[in-house]
Amino acid sequence: MPQFFLGEEFLLATQLLVAFIGAYFMAFWLGLVFWTYKDIKARSRDAITHLLAVVLVVLFNLPGLLLYMLLRPQETLAERYERSLEEEAILHELDQRKLACPNCKRATQEDFLICPHCRIPLKRACPGCGRALNMAWRACPYCTAPVAGEEAPLQPVQTA
Numbered sequence: 001m002p003q004f005f006l007g008e009e010f011l012l013a014t015q016l017l018v019a020f021i022g023a024y025f026m027a028f029w030l031g032l033v034f035w036t037y038k039d040i041k042a043r044s045r046d047a048i049t050h051l052l053a054v055v056l057v058v059l060f061n062l063p064g065l066l067l068y069m070l071l072r073p074q075e076t077l078a079e080r081y082e083r084s085l086e087e088e089a090i091l092h093e094l095d096q097r098k099l100a101c102p103n104c105k106r107a108t109q110e111d112f113l114i115c116p117h118c119r120i121p122l123k124r125a126c127p128g129c130g131r132a133l134n135m136a137w138r139a140c141p142y143c144t145a146p147v148a149g150e151e152a153p154l155q156p157v158q159t160a
């Protein structure tokens with residue numbers, strides 16, 4: 001009789017252990033799926049991509065996760081956004097540099113005739129329409145007025 005009792009207890013313990021291990025792997029598996037879902041959502045806006053990534057891990061578990069890590073987009077959306085901001089800032093800076101005074105390097109604007117800081121001539125006014133023209137141009141592209149051929153002096157005025 002005690003023998004039988006022991007056997008039943010052993011069986012119960014084994015069942016508990018199996019249930020425990022099963023629950024553990026279930027939780028682990030769910031954790032992986034959840035992590036993958038969060039990760040792909042941070043990397044892609046595409047619902048199909050979300051679904052594919054989750055299905056991959058649901059079906060193949062850990063190997064699926066490894067495969068996902070190999071295939072997932074390199075950058076998160078936040079990283080991509082940050083990079084685009086950086087690129088924009090660089091472009092903006094290049095634009096600024098293009099408009100910088102060749103003499104004092106300070107910021108000027110497209111239609112400035114002289115640099116407001118060091119007074120070096122930057123453009124000349126069209127005699128026809130008054131727009132700011134490139135020093136090298138021989139005619140105004142806006143009103144077709146011919147521009148006098150003589151080069152404007154490029155002597156910077158020193159400001160102490």
Ligand SMILES: [Zn+2]
Binds near residue numbers: 102
């Ligand atoms: Zn200047």
Ligand SMILES: [Zn+2]
Binds near residue numbers: 131140141143
């Ligand atoms: Zn003109």
